[in-house]
Amino acid sequence: MSIIYDPLHDCKMVGALRAFHGISDSMTIIHGRNGCHCGALLLQTLSSEQNSVRVLFSGLKSSDEVYSGEERLASAIRLADRTFSPKAIAVLNCSAPAIMGEDVVGLQMLLKDEIRAKLIAMDAGGPEGPAWLGYEEALSRLVLQMSKGKGETSKGINLLGFKADDFCSQGDLFEMKTMLQDQDLFVNCVLSGSSFEQMQKAPQAELNVLLGGDGQECAKAMQEKFDIPYIAVPYPYGLKKSIQFVEMIAEAVGKQADPQILEKEKERTKKIVERAHMFFQGIYSTPVAVIGESGRAFDLAEFLSDELGMDVKLLAISSCNYSTSDMVDARDAPYEKLMVEPDRHDMNLALKDAGVSLIFGSSFEKRIASELSASLVRLSYPVLDQISLSNLPYAGFSGIASISESIINSILNRNKEEICA
Amino acid sequence: MQPDELDLITRDEAPILETMRSIYSAIPMHHLAAIHGKIAGAMVVANAIKDALPLIHGPVGCAFQRKLNPFTLSSTFYDSPCTNLNNVDVVYGAEEKLSRAIVESYEKYSPGLIIVITTCTTDLIGDDIPSAVLKAKEKVGCEVIYSTGDSVGKSRPVGIQDSLYAMADQLICREDVERNEGSVNLINSPTQRNANKLLEMADLLSQMNIKINKVCFDHTTTKDMLDLAKADLNVIGYRMSWAELMKKRMGTEYCQITGWHRYNQKKDPETISPYGLAGSTRVLKEIAQIMGKEGEAESVIEKSRTAVQLKLQSASKELQGLKVAVPVGFSLNLLKDIGVDVAALIYRTQTLTHGVTDRAIQEIERANLGLAEIYDYHPELLINPTPKEELESFKRLKIDLVVAPVKIAHFYNREGFRTVDVNEFAQTEMSVGFLPSLKLCRVFREAMGKVRVRSPLLDLMEFDEGISNLTPHWARIALSFHHLRSTKFSQSSYYHFHGLAGVALNEHNI
Incomplete structure (x- = not known):
């Protein structure tokens, strides 16, 4: 078996960051060496909306690796709380402090009453696993912050597995919500693409919908704690999968997707292809x-x-x-x-x-x-x-035009003379 | 070897490359809101050597995130294999894994050099990297070195300095070297990877009968790096620990063309800048003296300098007396050469306080004002001005041109001030020689031909009062970063932060 590995994916820390950063009024503190923070900040700056990057550094130095960086982290948490007034602060304990055995959970308990934001700490050392495990664990950590009042009626659905730093994500989300709204299906909360307060109300939904199967750990935890069922649906690229997306969700909540609307979408797609x-x-x-x-x-x-x-x-x-x-x-x-x-x-x-x-x-x-x-x-x-500023989706019925445009243009635009055989 | 035999890549860079660099310039990296970390620096070195392969001894994240090149975001480190460390490796060690990974890297990529880069994980678990490398070296047909970040103290950027030091320590410095007598190495920063700007210096030195052994970094190979050992002198741009090591081990002298050490010796302001007609004359003479070629140097310098001076007379005609505002840090020598009048000097010290002592900040001010006086400039010194104060002064002084990066040009343009961005010139043209003065003339003339007043969409946005190239949110992120890294940090010092938030902080000239 090969030892060297040039990866196509990131480490647990970045997976967790993608999950926490989707909470629109949260701050994430990278408790690690400056390289980890720099990488995380750059990834968010280049792939997310530049006016909503919320990544801080604990300031861990090499001397802290000897004497502990918990005090520095505590200061970073206080600073984040008072300067940015977030609703939640996620602390990601990276490789060095994880190996050092920094007690971030203890710190979380210690600062609980001192800071206004909810504190969520998580070990996310590089050797602990890949990004997708970090994403899953981080989403499931959010379940502890959720609550449901007694006697509250369940309504709407939650979309799980949404990643705000995916390309065209805002357009995709808008289109998915529109597709569901057209079928009288209401989106209660998006994980993670909601405010902290909206996220806390996630248990009010009657169904958790996993986009492409992402977010299963969270869905399972919510099923156990709040008795909310879940289904995995395809990520709705193209006509067939968009119909499947709508039909599966409708069926799971005991409805039938309106065939007239679906027929209309087919007609719309036909016209796009015709053009x-x-x-x-x-x-x-x-x-x-x-x-x-x-x-x-x-x-x-x-x-x-x-x-x-x-x-x-x-x-x-x-x-x-x-x-x-x-x-x-x-x-x-x-x-x-x-x-x-x-x-x-x-x-x-x-x-x-x-x-x-x-x-x-x-x-x-x-x-x-x-x-x-x-x-x-x-x-x-x-x-x-x-970048994508126009909020055009690649997913859903409306996404068919834009994804087809991108594909066809990527070929038409080429200068044949520049291409080497 | 003559300069035209150097086989330098003479890349006439397309304007899009400049724009590709510029588009990322507003992202607050480089100590503003983040620091790259040593791996990024080591990757830069590996990337600057054509046949080198970086091997990251660490988990996947250290390899994946480091594909981003924070020094130049328009380029990517596509090859970043790693040893894919997991928790078991953390407990039991990963030396054996590293040895096998080196062998596998050689078999898979066939590089001329493998640079093992350690990460915080392997640094903490205490793997014996030298032993693992030594063991693997017997089984591969290429050079192997390792960089841990521990060899260069606080020499920055640590990753770059340490990798180059490792290269000198483990590769270049050796006994069986056939010397290229009377020759020099011209060393550029590995972040630039285009040594075109050293071409004039190489040509002038050759005319003085000083041989050019190697020019780095420009399509440099492992063999080129090994051949550095043949020269008598390393001409380096800034302090490089590896050049100091070469002097110690092999007796290879070095000449550092920039740096405050020269100024500190005699407190002579004219020694601040090695550029322009005056600075270049001084540095070229110094190199000639080290190489024992003072006699030849005199006429070569005089001839080239006079030729450029003649051309400058007509090239700088329309720039004569133009009132410019300049950040402290840009070479006044060059500005003198092109005939502009430095009417305002802007000195922003706040972010300097994180790496420079108060005394040094004052000394920089004193030296720059001293040099201005020598050149008969009488600039108004603006120390940490607010945007309002700055604009008021510029209007009063009737400034024609503001030296400012593109990311803040909109701020001046809306008020009717033309700007000139000298970053690209500094990166690709500014070097020891006489031609840069002519090139700067062109840059300034082009700037004066641009539209003076604009209504940029950027003005619809709110920018921070203190850090005027950042939004208030990003300014808070940058300030938080500085505060949390501060040596004055203490548990309760976040209160101090709130006071700091009101202080003007600008990074125009950092």
Whole structure:
């Protein structure tokens, strides 16, 4: 077995950060060395909205590794509380303090009555696991902050597995909410893409919906504590998966999706295809590769293969979730080759073998796309070199137009003279 | 070797590359709201050596996050293999794993050099890195070095300094070296990776019969690094611990062209800047003296300097007497050469207090004012002005041009002041030689041709009163960062922070 590993995914700390940072009025303190903080701050600054980056540093120094950094962390917590007045402060205990055995939970208890914000501390050392485990654990930590009044009626649904720093996430969320609203389904809370207060009211929902299977640990904890059932739905890329998304949720709450609305959406999609049908015809059978997180990439590959008729030569899952093994075992795979959390070097070799003209991936696939003269459509985390201000979605019925636009334009825009054979 | 035989990449950089760098310039890195950490610096060094491979001895996050290059966000470190440490490794150690990883890296990537970079995890568990590297070296056909960040004290940036030190310590300094007598190495920062700006200096030195052994860093290879040992002198831009080590171990002299050590010796303000006609003349003479070529140097310098002076007369005609506002730190020598009048000097000291003593802050002020006097400038010194004070002074002084980075240009443009951003010039053109003065003329002339008054959309936003390139939220993040890292930190010192928040803090010239 190979020892060296050039990862496609991050560590537990960043997974947890993605979960906590989605709480719009929270601050996250990175209790680790300055490199961890710098990386976390940069990832959020380049992939999120720049006016809402809320990442602080505890200021841990090498001398603190000898004498403990708990006092410094306590000061950082107080400072965050008084300067930013957040509703919650998440403390992520990174590799160095985790190995040192910093007692962040003890500190949490000690400062509980002193600070106004709710304090959530979590060990997130690099050696403890990958980002997706950090994301799952962090979401489940939020369950402890939730409450439900006696006799409160359950209404609406919660969307779990939402990641605010995914590319086009705001557009996707708006579209998903609209799709559900059209079916008289109300979104109670988004995890994590809500305020702290909204998050606390999550138990008022009658159903937890896991986007692409992300957030299962949290859903299980909420089921146990609040008796809320959950279902996993596909991430709604394309027509079929959008219909599936709506129908599955409606069915789970004892309703039937309105067929007239779905028919109307089909008609709308038809008109979109008609407007550029010659190009839709032209991209049919294009050899492509998809690289992305489990909660999105399987569904994207299926949309590309099933609805756009592309040949998915390679699907590389950059980061797993609890549903990955089920997805791997599924029949009628819409891809020729699957790699799960591969080494980047190995994946690049597979991409070269696959002979693809289009790669759906993250910013970190820029070099290999360039080497292969393939177009790169940025869809997967992290997208650090493209912004989305228009709030156009890639998901849902409305997303079909924008994702198709991006795909077709990524080919039309190329200057043939610049492409090496 | 003659300069034209140096095989330097003569990249005529497309304007988009400058824009690609500039677009990230408002992100408050570089000690403003974050510090890169040693791994990022070590990655820069590995990336600057064409056939080198970094091997990060740590967990996946240390490899994944470090793909981002915080020194230059427009570039990415695509290859960042790691040893993928887990909790079991933390308990039982990972030396064996590292040895095997080195061998595997060699087999997989076929590099000329593997740079093992340790992380806080491996530093804490106390892996015996030298032994693991030694063991693996027997099984690979390439060079292997390791950088732990422990060798260079507080020399910054630690990651860069330590990796270069490791390279000198474990690779360059050796006994069986065939010397290239009478030659020098010209060393640029590995963050720049384009040595074009050293070309004129190389040419001038060659004319003085001083051989150029190597120019780093520009498509530099491991062999080039090994060959550094052949030279008699290292010409370095700033203090580099590895050059000091080469002097100690191999007797290779070094000449550090920038730095306050020169000023401190005689308190002579003219020694502050090595650039422009005056600064370059001084540095070139000094190198010639070290190499025993004073005789040849005199005529070469005179000839080149006179030629540029003649060209400057016509090139700087329209800049003569132009009133400019300049942050303390930019070379007054160069401004003198192009004929502008430094009417205002802006000195922002607040963030300096985190790394520089109060006495040094005063000395910087004294030296710059002293130099201004020598050049017959009579600038108004604005120390930590508020935006309002700054604009009032500029209006009163009838400033024609403000030297300011693009990220704050909107602030001046809306008030009718043209700006010039000299960052790109400083990065790619400013060097010892006479041509940079001509190039600066072009930069200033272009700036004067730009629109004077604009109504930027950025003005719709609220910016912080103190740190005027940041929003109030980001200013608080930056101040929090500084406060929490402060050496004056104490448990209750967050109260002090609230006082600090009202203090003007600006980083225009950092």
